[in-house]
Amino acid sequence: MDQRDEVTAFLRSRRDRITPEQAGMIGGGRRRVPGLRREEVATLADISVDYYARMERGDLRGVSPEILDAIARALRLDEAETDHLYDLARAAEPRPARRRPGSRGDQVVRPSLQRLIDSMGAAVWVRDRRMNAVTANALGRALYAPILDDPEARGNTARFTFLSPAAATFFPEWESSADQLVATLRGYAGQNPRDRPLTDLIGELVTRSEAFRVRWAAHNVRHHRTGVKRFCHPLVGDLELTYEAMDLPANPDWLMFGYTAEPGTPSEERLKLLGSLAATDDPLAVVRAPL
DSSP states (O other), X not given: OOHHHHHHHHHHHHHHTSOTTTTTOOOOOSOSSSSOOHHHHHHHHTSOHHHXXXXXXXXXXXXXXXXXXXXXXXXXXXXXXXXXXXXXXXXXXXXXXXXXXXXXXXXXXXXXXXXXXXXXXXXXXXXXXXXXXXXXXXXXXXXXXXXHTOTTTTXXXXXXXXXXXXXXXXXXXHHHHHHHHHHHHHHHHHHOTTOHHHHHHHHHHHHHOXXXXXXXXXXXXXXXXXXXXEEEETTTEEEEEEEEEEEXXXXXXXXXXXXXXXXXXXXXXXXXXXXXXXXXXXXXXXXXXXX
């Protein structure tokens, strides 16, 4: 991914979606663009047209936080989009990005972390920012078994979603799940533009999946923090689960996800059943199975 092209495509995609009426622009005659013109964005941000044009050509070097905030307001960026703009600006600086401790290739799970995960009653699993599974507790592994055991996915949620025929069944709301996954992956790519395994994964999916390619070209971003996920599990059927995402500071590249069901719902009963089925296996085999 060329960083300047990323900046250009992101800014253009954001201004294309805002109509002059939404921005409070009056008049302007015939228009050749679907949304705002460059000069209109510059006016809304209170900067020169030349300065904004330089930014949209992909040059964010030296752009101040105040200007970035003004552009975010002009383009009506949400929190995730604003953070992405800041990530793109940081990546444009000439100094090399510092490698965060534990940010690449550290796949050794500390025993203390595994004990914590195993002690939780929720379905818990940990993945990295390339969508690779790292570890899970017994219930988490049972929940995500269709992904973890899929030969095409190889433990990677993105590969499963876009390359495995089983994905459309496992994710009943596949379209929205796919939208959210790509938007999350776009955010990770903005944070780590020099992460070769991440760019290799994106390149693979762009090449092999038209559905991924179309979504990637939209340049949407989102934070993956909390929400509701629906599954059609091959063992217990339909599940509607709420998830919470947690950072792991000792491993900045990893995120831990916990899934629970609303009390008294069919999903709670089915999740308990799944836990019972997982408990009938050798616990060590479930927990330590390759992820």
